[in-house]
Amino acid sequence: MSTPTQNQNERLLTPGEVATLFRVDPKTVTRWASAGRIGSIRTPGGHRRFRESEVRGMLAELTSEATVPTRG
């Protein structure tokens, strides 16, 4: 099987999970989804799920390392 698109094997994260990774409130994650800052998937029940790969990617993209060691 060679699927060029993302497999459904993609792990999905709950708003609470994403909130923990970014150290924000779950409500804030919901805001990001509403604002289109992050892709979201709706369960049949109306709750949101987020793609782990996307979340991890954003986390890495928004991370900055210190350019100078503790003691310059």
Place this chain on the structure above:
Amino acid sequence: MSTPTQNQNERLLTPGEVATLFRVDPKTVTRWASAGRIGSIRTPGGHRRFRESEVRGMLAELTSEATVPTRG
């Protein structure tokens, strides 16, 4: 649970929390991040988060610099 991939289970701190630890203004913490003196992670909304381990490490260095010449 137990993720086979690298867990970024790093606890993050808000600018206000870091400011409290260093006894400085939250604004000052933001400037440290802008100057690259401390690593930072941005939320999709633009706010910054800091790695607790890095902050603790810097804090420890400050403590060791504040040598107490009590004896010896």
Place this chain on the structure above:
DNA sequence: ATCCATTTGGGTAATTGGGGCG
């Protein structure tokens, strides 16, 4: 006292968090 570089503070807009309800 002036010039240069760095740090600090004010003001405003955006983001975030907590409470309440379904």
Place this chain on the structure above:
DNA sequence: AGTGTCCCAATTACCCAAATGG
């Protein structure tokens, strides 16, 4: 218990000017 949505206060970010130190 977790989540979705709305309201409002607190926190944070960014821009510009002022103060400090050599």
